[in-house]
Amino acid sequence: MKKEFNPIFDDSEDWDFRDSDINYFTHGLHPYPAKMIPPIAERLLKRYASPGDLVLDPFCGSGGVLVESRLAGMNSIGIDLNPLACLLSEIKSNPINPDILEKKASEILSTLNKKIMDFNFGTLNVDPPNFFEENILYWFKLKTIKELTIIRDILKEIKKDEIRRFFDVPFSRTVREVSGTRKNEFKLYRMKEEQWNAYDPDTFKIFKEYVRDSIKRMKRFYNEANKDVYSKVYLANSQDVFTDKFSHEGNKIMENKPPSIIVTSPPYGDHKTTVAYGQFSRYSSLWLDYEEDFKKEIIWNVDNEGLGGTDKEVPSMDYDYLQKTVEAIQNKDEKRAKEALVFFFDLYKCLDKMYELLKDGGYACIVVANRTMKRIVIPTHYIIAEMGVDLGFNKNVTFYPRKIPSKRLPWRNAPENIPGLNGMTMSRENIIVFKK
Numbered sequence: 170m171k172k173e174f175n176p177i178f179d180d181s182e183d184w185d186f187r188d189s190d191i192n193y194f195t196h197g198l199h200p201y202p203a204k205m206i207p208p209i210a211e212r213l214l215k216r217y218a219s220p221g222d223l224v225l226d227p228f229c230g231s232g233g234v235l236v237e238s239r240l241a242g243m244n245s246i247g248i249d250l251n252p253l254a255c256l257l258s259e260i261k262s263n264p265i266n267p268d269i270l271e272k273k274a275s276e277i278l279s280t281l282n283k284k285i286m287d288f289n290f291g292t293l294n295v296d297p298p299n300f301f302e303e304n305i306l307y308w309f310k311l312k313t314i315k316e317l318t319i320i321r322d323i324l325k326e327i328k329k330d331e332i333r334r335f336f337d338v339p340f341s342r343t344v345r346e347v348s349g350t351r352k353n354e355f356k357l358y359r360m361k362e363e364q365w366n367a368y369d370p371d372t373f374k375i376f377k378e379y380v381r382d383s384i385k386r387m388k389r390f391y392n393e394a395n396k397d398v399y400s401k402v403y404l405a406n407s408q409d410v411f412t413d414k415f416s417h418e419g420n421k422i423m424e425n426k427p428p429s430i431i432v433t434s435p436p437y438g439d440h441k442t443t444v445a446y447g448q449f450s451r452y453s454s455l456w457l458d459y460e461e462d463f464k465k466e467i468i469w470n471v472d473n474e475g476l477g478g479t480d481k482e483v484p485s486m487d488y489d490y491l492q493k494t495v496e497a498i499q500n501k502d503e504k505r506a507k508e509a510l511v512f513f514f515d516l517y518k519c520l521d522k523m524y525e526l527l528k529d530g531g532y533a534c535i536v537v538a539n540r541t542m543k544r545i546v547i548p549t550h551y552i553i554a555e556m557g558v559d560l561g562f563n564k565n566v567t568f569y570p571r572k573i574p575s576k577r578l579p580w581r582n583a584p585e586n587i588p589g590l591n592g593m594t595m596s597r598e599n600i601i602v603f604k605k
Contacts, residue, residue: 174558184571194390195261201231210237217532222429227407232258242395253450262400267388316372339379341453355449427528434536476515483514488555501543550599562603569600
């Protein structure tokens with residue numbers, strides 16, 4: 170018999186953080202889709218964990234939870250299958266001496282200024298990379314490709330990996346800024362034709378500005394961060410890691426120390442319609458210095474490898490809210506109902522392993538929004554509560570409801586592609602708190 174959960178809704182506090190600064194320190198180093206805003210992680214960590222504890226974020230995205238863990242004096246581990254997300258998480262959460270960065274930036278920009286002069290005078294021959302992406306000229310002007318190549322070649326000469334990866338972040342931000350993608354979109358749409366025809370971004374100026382901004386942010390973070398704790402990031406699919414005794418490439422991720430708290434915001438399961446992490450990251454990752462086979466295998470498949478991204482047969486899951494939701498969607502579209510079921514099956518497997526891994530008495534804090542599918546609102550928070558309690562978490566499940574005033578998401582979409590027919594996407598979230 171399935172265990173029933175006891176929902177406890179606590180709306181006594183403001184979890185919207187409408188007027189809060191969400192880009193302080195390294196949080197503002199680089200844009201990323203659907204980020205958990207820092208004040209949420211900060212409050213959850215202070216309420217449910219203590220300095221010195223181990224924090225796990227199995228869907229770490231760009232690393233906001235890891236940054237807040239470092240500031241709170243807690244060790245942290247993040248896992249994500251997106252190479253760009255792992256780069257951002259690693260750099261944002263590990264303090265680097267700003268004096269070293271200033272010195273290296275001076276060298277980089279000095280070299281760049283000389284190459285800019287040669288390039289402008291036509292005395293520097295630039296061979297653009299031989300990208301496997303066939304339509305690269307659809308997204309970047311040839312001049313821009315050559316300018317990015319000059320910057321990338323300079324960064325590749327940096328010997329120390331940690332320092333090179335730091336400068337990869339403003340470079341990635343530059344790539345996105347100078348591409349032809351619409352800047353207010355996460356999915357890949359090129360700007361309108363007349364705008365594209367006149368588009369002539371100053372690549373070098375943009376890169377220099379982002380370098381200076383990145384160092385300023387790291388300096389502030391370095392001065393406040395606790396340097397006696399660690400932050401580790403693993404490029405992996407949480408589903409695979411969790412089914413392999415929490416090891417990655419032969420290394421025990423948890424190092425025999427169970428996490429006292431899990432703070433995470435899993436994907437919504439709608440990579441193709443609303444939050445396309447892979448599409449957002451694609452051209453930054455293309456320009457970063459990864460091996461060609463790796464880029465083909467991983468970068469191009471981020472959205473397909475996430476929760477619910479791969480079509481497969483799944484066993485029946487006897488949960489009331491899930492069953493009723495799937496049946497309602499099935500009445501409109503059997504294919505979409507199957508996609509919802511696959512997503513929750515993948516999420517179930519991760520919840521199972523989170524429970525197994527979490528320290529006894531520890532807390533799992535999961536931030537989710539209730540998306541719609543075929544205009545059916547999916548009660549994701551209740552479905553997760555059903556599954557979590559059945560897996561062994563305490564039946565008293567706390568929900569902190571919040572509006573989404575600042576998370577970058579489209580408020581409306583038209584998934585059926587019917588002209589004039591739009592539907593609301595996600596404007597509210599629930600923070601689910603389980604206790605083991």
